[in-house]
Amino acid sequence: xxxxxxxxxxxTAAPYAIELRGIxxxxxxxxxxxxxxxxxxxGTIHGIIGENGAGKSTLxxxxxxxxxxxxxxxxxxxxxxxxxxxxxxxxxxxxxVFQHFKLVQNFTVLxxxxxxxxxxxxxxxxxxxxxxxxxxxxxxxxxxxxPDAVIEDLSVGHQQRVEILKALYRQxxxxxxxxxxxxxxxxxxxxxxxILAGLKxxxxxxxxxxxxxxxxxxxxxxxxxxxxxxxxxTVRTSETSPEALAELMVGRKVLLEVExxxxxxxxxxxxxxxxxxxxxxxxRLKGVSFAIRAGEILGIxxxxxxxxxxxxxxxxxxxxxxxRITMNGVELPLKGHKAxxxxxxxxxxxxxxxxxxxxxxxxxxxxxxNVGFGYHNAPEYQQNWLFMDxxxxxxxxxxxxxxxDVRPPILTLAAKSFSGGNQQKIVVAREIERNPDLLLVGxxxxxxxxxxxxxxxxxxxxxxxxxxxxxxxxxxxDEIMSLSDRILVMFDGKIMGERDPExxxxxxxxxxxxxxxxxxxx
Amino acid sequence: xTKLPRWADVVLVPLICLVIAFxxxxxxxxxxxxxxxxxxxxxxxxxxxxxxxLGYTLFYATNFIFTGLAVSIAFQASLFNIGGExxxxxxxxxxxxxxxxxxWPHWSLALLGSIVAGAAFGAAWGFLPAWLQAKRGSHIVxxxxxxxxxxYALMNYVLVNMLRPLGSMDPASARFDKVVNLPKLGDILxxxxxxxxxxxxxxxxxxxxxxLAVGVWALMWHTRLGYALRAFGKQEKAxxxxxxxxxxxxxxxxxxxxxISGLMAVNAVQGGAHRLVLNSVEGAGFIxxxxxxxxxxxxxxxxxxxxLFGFLYEGGxxxxxxxxxxREVITVLQALVILFTxxxxxxxxxxxxxxxxxxxxx
Numbered sequence: 001x002x003x004x005x006x007x008x009x010x011x012t013a014a015p016y017a018i019e020l021r022g023i024x025x026x027x028x029x030x031x032x033x034x035x036x037x038x039x040x041x042x043g044t045i046h047g048i049i050g051e052n053g054a055g056k057s058t059l060x061x062x063x064x065x066x067x068x069x070x071x072x073x074x075x076x077x078x079x080x081x082x083x084x085x086x087x088x089x090x091x092x093x094x095x096x097v098f099q100h101f102k103l104v105q106n107f108t109v110l111x112x113x114x115x116x117x118x119x120x121x122x123x124x125x126x127x128x129x130x131x132x133x134x135x136x137x138x139x140x141x142x143x144x145x146x147p148d149a150v151i152e153d154l155s156v157g158h159q160q161r162v163e164i165l166k167a168l169y170r171q172x173x174x175x176x177x178x179x180x181x182x183x184x185x186x187x188x189x190x191x192x193x194x195i196l197a198g199l200k201x202x203x204x205x206x207x208x209x210x211x212x213x214x215x216x217x218x219x220x221x222x223x224x225x226x227x228x229x230x231x232x233x234t235v236r237t238s239e240t241s242p243e244a245l246a247e248l249m250v251g252r253k254v255l256l257e258v259e260x261x262x263x264x265x266x267x268x269x270x271x272x273x274x275x276x277x278x279x280x281x282x283x284r285l286k287g288v289s290f291a292i293r294a295g296e297i298l299g300i301x302x303x304x305x306x307x308x309x310x311x312x313x314x315x316x317x318x319x320x321x322x323x324r325i326t327m328n329g330v331e332l333p334l335k336g337h338k339a340x341x342x343x344x345x346x347x348x349x350x351x352x353x354x355x356x357x358x359x360x361x362x363x364x365x366x367x368x369x370n371v372g373f374g375y376h377n378a379p380e381y382q383q384n385w386l387f388m389d390x391x392x393x394x395x396x397x398x399x400x401x402x403x404x405d406v407r408p409p410i411l412t413l414a415a416k417s418f419s420g421g422n423q424q425k426i427v428v429a430r431e432i433e434r435n436p437d438l439l440l441v442g443x444x445x446x447x448x449x450x451x452x453x454x455x456x457x458x459x460x461x462x463x464x465x466x467x468x469x470x471x472x473x474x475x476x477x478d479e480i481m482s483l484s485d486r487i488l489v490m491f492d493g494k495i496m497g498e499r500d501p502e503x504x505x506x507x508x509x510x511x512x513x514x515x516x517x518x519x520x521x522x
Numbered sequence: 523x524t525k526l527p528r529w530a531d532v533v534l535v536p537l538i539c540l541v542i543a544f545x546x547x548x549x550x551x552x553x554x555x556x557x558x559x560x561x562x563x564x565x566x567x568x569x570x571x572x573x574x575x576l577g578y579t580l581f582y583a584t585n586f587i588f589t590g591l592a593v594s595i596a597f598q599a600s601l602f603n604i605g606g607e608x609x610x611x612x613x614x615x616x617x618x619x620x621x622x623x624x625x626w627p628h629w630s631l632a633l634l635g636s637i638v639a640g641a642a643f644g645a646a647w648g649f650l651p652a653w654l655q656a657k658r659g660s661h662i663v664x665x666x667x668x669x670x671x672x673x674y675a676l677m678n679y680v681l682v683n684m685l686r687p688l689g690s691m692d693p694a695s696a697r698f699d700k701v702v703n704l705p706k707l708g709d710i711l712x713x714x715x716x717x718x719x720x721x722x723x724x725x726x727x728x729x730x731x732x733x734l735a736v737g738v739w740a741l742m743w744h745t746r747l748g749y750a751l752r753a754f755g756k757q758e759k760a761x762x763x764x765x766x767x768x769x770x771x772x773x774x775x776x777x778x779x780x781x782i783s784g785l786m787a788v789n790a791v792q793g794g795a796h797r798l799v800l801n802s803v804e805g806a807g808f809i810x811x812x813x814x815x816x817x818x819x820x821x822x823x824x825x826x827x828x829x830l831f832g833f834l835y836e837g838g839x840x841x842x843x844x845x846x847x848x849r850e851v852i853t854v855l856q857a858l859v860i861l862f863t864x865x866x867x868x869x870x871x872x873x874x875x876x877x878x879x880x881x882x883x884x
C-alpha cells in the first residue's frame with residue numbers, strides 16, 4: 001500500500017525530492033532555525049554542513065517529525081506535507097539513520113528490521129516477507145548483512161547498515177544520515193559511501209549531515225552550509241573547495257592544516273610498561289607499553305572502543321590498572337585510593353577527557369565552578385584552611401575565558417548552556433593553563449566547531465613547543481596525522497604498531513586499526 | 523532544568539503549591555460542615571497571633587530546620603537519607619547521656635556537651651549506612667530506613683532497662699537537672715528589649731539552628747568539601763575524574779547529615795522535654811524531607827519552609843483544641859502540603875513555564 005502511494009507521488013515527477021520553505025524554529029529566546037530554504041533534487045546526495053549549534057540537527061528533527069516548525073512548509077515530491085510525528089515522516093518516505101543507533105542489541109537483524117513495522121499481531125508473515133525483501137535489498141546494495149545475525153555480534157559498520165536496511169524496508173525514498181562516519185574505520189566509511197552511491201543510482205535521495213569536509217567533497221552532489229541557524233549558501237560540490245566551505249561555515253578564513261615545526265623531543269617524561277585494565281571480567285587494555293618524551297605529541301589512533309578510553313582513564317587515575325607507569329622517574333600508583341585524579345595532577349599530569357560532558361565538566365555547575373573542577377584543592381583558590389577563595393577562582397576564570405575566547409564570557413552561566421566547542425575550550429583552558437608536564441587529551445575536537453578546532457590544535461602544539469609531552473587519543477585520523485609526531489595504532493586493547501606521520505598514510509593506518517598486521521615491505 | 527526566572531522558581535512555585543494544598547483542605551473542612559475561613563483564622567491566630575503561639579511555632583520550626591538541613595546536605599551529594607528519624611533518636615540518647623552523666627556547672631557548658639554528644643551519636647547512626655553503601659553497595663534508602671526501626675527498638679531497650687528511674691512505670695529517662703535547662707527565647711529577646719513570652723518551649727536552639735543554616739550555606743558554596751559534595755552529587759563519574767573519592771564523600775555527607783539530625787535533640791530533648799521519652803522525634807525526621815524539598819535544598823529556603831511547617835504543627839493543635847474539627851484533618855492538611863510542595867511542583871512548573879514563555883514572547 002505504501003509502495004502504491006509512493007508510486008502515485010512519483011508520478012507527479014516534481015524535480016525536488018524535498019523542499020523546505022521558510023522554516024523557522026525557536027526554543028524560547030534561542031532561534032535555532034531562521035527562514036531556512038533548501039531544495040534537494042531527487043536522486044542526489046546532498047550534504048549539510050555547519051558548526052555545532054548551527055541548527056542542522058534541529059532542521060533534521062523538524063523533517064523527521066520530532067519538532068514542529070514555528071513557520072514554513074515542507075514539500076515532499078511537489079506536495080506540501082505536514083509531518084507531526086516520525087510515523088508520518090516514514091509514511092512520506094523519509095528514513096533516518098541516527099548517529100547513535102536505535103537497535104535492540106539482543107535481537108537479530110531481521111527482528112530489528114520489522115520492529116515497529118509488523119504486519120499484524122503474529123510475526124510469522126512479517127518475518128517471511130521481510131526475509132525475502134532483506135535478502136534482495138542486501139544483495140542489491142552490497143550491504144552484506146545476514147538476516148539472522150544478532151546485533152551485538154555485528155561490527156559498528158554492519159550495525160549502521162542494519163539501520164539503513166530498516167529505512168529501506170520502510171520504503172524510504174529519502175535517507176537522512178546524521179554524522180554517519182564518526183564511529184567507522186576508514187574502510188567501513190568507504191564501504192558506506194559505496195552503498196550510498198548505489199542508492200543514489202537507483203534514484204533515492206540522500207541527505208548527509210557531517211562536519212567532515214573531506215566526506216562532503218568526495219561524496220555529495222550539492223552542499224548546503226548552515227551558520228547560526230540560517231542557511232548561508234547552497235553550492236554545487238564540484239564548484240567549491242574545502243577552504244571555501246570552511247569559510248562559509250565559520251564566517252572567516254580558517255586554517256585547515258595545523259602549522260607546526262618539527263618536534264625536538266627531550267627527556268623521557270612518561271614511561272608505560274605492560275599496562276592492563278580489566279573491567280567486568282574482560283581485559284580492555286592488554287599489556288600496553290610505550291614512552292613519551294618532553295616536546296612531542298604521541299598520537300594514539302584507533303577505532304573507538306579498542307582500549308584507548310581505558311588507557312586514558314588508567315593514566316588519569318580514574319580506572320584501576322595493573323602494570324607500571326613512571327612519571328618523571330617516579331612510579332605512580334595504579335590501584336587503591338592513592339590512584340586518583342588529585343595525585344595525578346600533583347604529579348604534573350593534566351587530562352582533557354574524551355567525554356567532557358560526563359567526565360570533564362559538571363554540566364549544572366557554572367563556568368567558574370568548572371574552571372576549579374579537579375583543582376578545587378589548589379592553594380591559589382583557597383582563602384584559608386577552611387574557605388575557598390571564590391573571588392580568586394572567578395578572577396582566574398575571567399582571565400582564562402578571555403585567553404581562550406570562550407563565548408559567551410559569562411562567569412555564572414551553567415556549563416550545559418555553552419556550545420560544545422566552548423565547553424571544550426573551558427576544559428582545555430583549565431588543563432593547559434596549568435602548564436602540566438604531560439597532557440592527556442582524548443578526542444579534543446569531538447563535537448567542536450571548526451573555528452574552535454583550529455584554536456584547540458594550536459594550543460596543543462604550543463604546549464608541545466614549550467617542551468611538554470602530549471598524549472593525543474583521537475578517532476579522527478586527520479587529526480592524528482596532522483598533530484602527532486609519532487603515531488601508535490591500537491586495536492583490541494593492544495598496540496598494533498608505531499608509524500611516522502610523515503611517511504605513513506591513511507590506508508596503512510586504517511589496516512592497522514582494523515587489526516591487520518603489517519605486510520612487511522609493502 | 524526549569525526555564526522559569528529564578529524568583530518564580532524559588533518563591534512563586536512553592537507559594538502556588540501551598541495555596542492549592544490549602545484550597546483542597548478548605549474543601550475538606552467545608553465538607554464536614556465547618557468554615558474553612560474560620561479554621562485558617564484560628565490557625566493563624568494561634569500560631570502567629572501571640573508571642574506565646576509564635577514561640578511554639580518556632581520551637582517546632584527549630585526541629586525541622588535541623589532535620590531539613592540534614593536531609594539537604596545528603597541530597598546535595600545525591601544521597602537520599604531518610605534516616606533522619608533514627609539519627610535524631612540517637613542524638614536524643616547522646617544529649618540525654620551528656621545531660622544526666624555530667625554534673626555541669628552552667629547551662630552553656632552543658633549546651634556544648636550536648637551539642638557534641640548529640641551530633642556524635644547522630645553521625646554514628648549515619649555512618650553505618652554510609653559505610654555499607656560506599657563499601658558494600660547496600661542502598662542507602664533501604665539501610666537508613668531500616669536503621670530508623672533499629673534506633674526505635676534500641677531506644678526502647680535503653681529507656682526501659684537502663685535509663686528509667688527506679689519505680690517509674692514510664693519508659694522515659696529521669697528529668698534533667700535544672701542547671702542544664704537552656705535559656706528560653708523569650709528571656710534572650712527580653713535582654714535586648716523585645717517583649718516575648720517565655721511560657722513556651724522556644725529556646726536558644728532556634729538561634730543555633732539559624733546559625734547552622736548559615737554555616738551549611740557557607741559549607742556548601744564556600745568550602746572545598748561542599749564543592750566536592752555538590753560535584754559528586756551532580757555527576758559521580760566526573761567526580762572520579764576530579765579525584766573526589768566517592769567512598770569518603772559518601773561517608774562525609776552522611777556523617778554531616780546524621781550529626782545535624784542528632785542536633786535536633788538539643789532543641790527537643792534538652793530545650794523542650796528536659797528528659798528523654800520514647801518517641802522524642804515525633805516524625806520530625808520525615809518532615810525534614812518535605813522541608814528540604816520545599817526549601818529547594820537551600821539552607822535559607824529550609825528555614826522558611828521549617829517555619830511554615832512549624833505553623834502547620836502549632837496551628838493544627840490550636841485547631842484541634844478550638845474547634846470540633848478532628849485532629850486527623852490537620853494530618854491531612856500536612857500531608858497535602860507535603861504532597862503538593864514536595865512531590866508535585868512539576869505540576870505547577872510546566873503551566874507556569876508556558877505562561878512565562880508567552881509573556882516573554884510578546
